[in-house]
Amino acid sequence: MTLDLDTLETSFDLIAPRGEELVDVFYARLFETAPAVKPLFANSDLDKQKAMLLATLVLLRKSLRDLEAITPRLRLLGARHVAYGAQPEHYPVVAEVMLASMAEIAGDSWTEDVAAAWAGALGLVATAMLEGAEQAQAPRRPEPRAIHATVAATA
Numbered sequence: 358m359t360l361d362l363d364t365l366e367t368s369f370d371l372i373a374p375r376g377e378e379l380v381d382v383f384y385a386r387l388f389e390t391a392p393a394v395k396p397l398f399a400n401s402d403l404d405k406q407k408a409m410l411l412a413t414l415v416l417l418r419k420s421l422r423d424l425e426a427i428t429p430r431l432r433l434l435g436a437r438h439v440a441y442g443a444q445p446e447h448y449p450v451v452a453e454v455m456l457a458s459m460a461e462i463a464g465d466s467w468t469e470d471v472a473a474a475w476a477g478a479l480g481l482v483a484t485a486m487l488e489g490a491e492q493a494q495a496p497r498r499p500e501p502r503a504i505h506a507t508v509a510a511t512a
């Protein structure tokens with residue numbers, strides 16, 4: 358997928374000074390749209406959580422021209438999300454809520470092109486995170502030494 362990098366960068370830079378407001382709006386909208394995910398955040402320090410989400414968005418903005426560089430980090434982030442209880446079907450919901458929150462903060466400067474560009478970028482983030490989640494859940498093949506031990510034990 359080819360991302361419209363200029364559009365992504367310009368639009369994010371307009372929103373960035375209001376980044377804290379963006380993540381406030383995001384969580385308010387998320388819990389309103391998808392109340393079922395609220396228990397997943399029951400033990401979260403929400404202020405810390407908002408700061409970490411914003412930092413991830415800023416990292417994404419800085420890495421747009423070299424997404425491969427952050428793909429391993431996104432996969433690890435996705436792997437951690439398995440333990441948080443995030444399910445694959447939650448990802449489109451989170452992306453939609455993020456797009457709506459960005460649109461709210463950006464106001465008139467948020468056009469269909471900008472929305473499409475961000476839908477693409479968030480889609481790539483979700484794909485990398487879900488790859489990491491899948492790897493984290495995949496049954497591990499036993500180590501050769503473990504196989505030898507089993508063979509020896511049953512011989």
Ligand code: HEM
Pocket residue numbers: 394397398400401402406409410413434437438441442443444447448451452479482483486
């Ligand atoms: C674009 C996709 C997403 C991004 C960029 C993102 C980002 C983050 C970040 C940076 C953290 C901080 C903890 C860490 O680094 O491990 C976090 C935690 C968390 N996220 Fe996400 N997330 C995404 C999708 C989701 C989805 C789909 C869910 C499911 C509802 C979810 C639920 C949570 C929960 C429950 C925590 C843990 C809070 C805690 O235990 O304090 N996230 N997320």
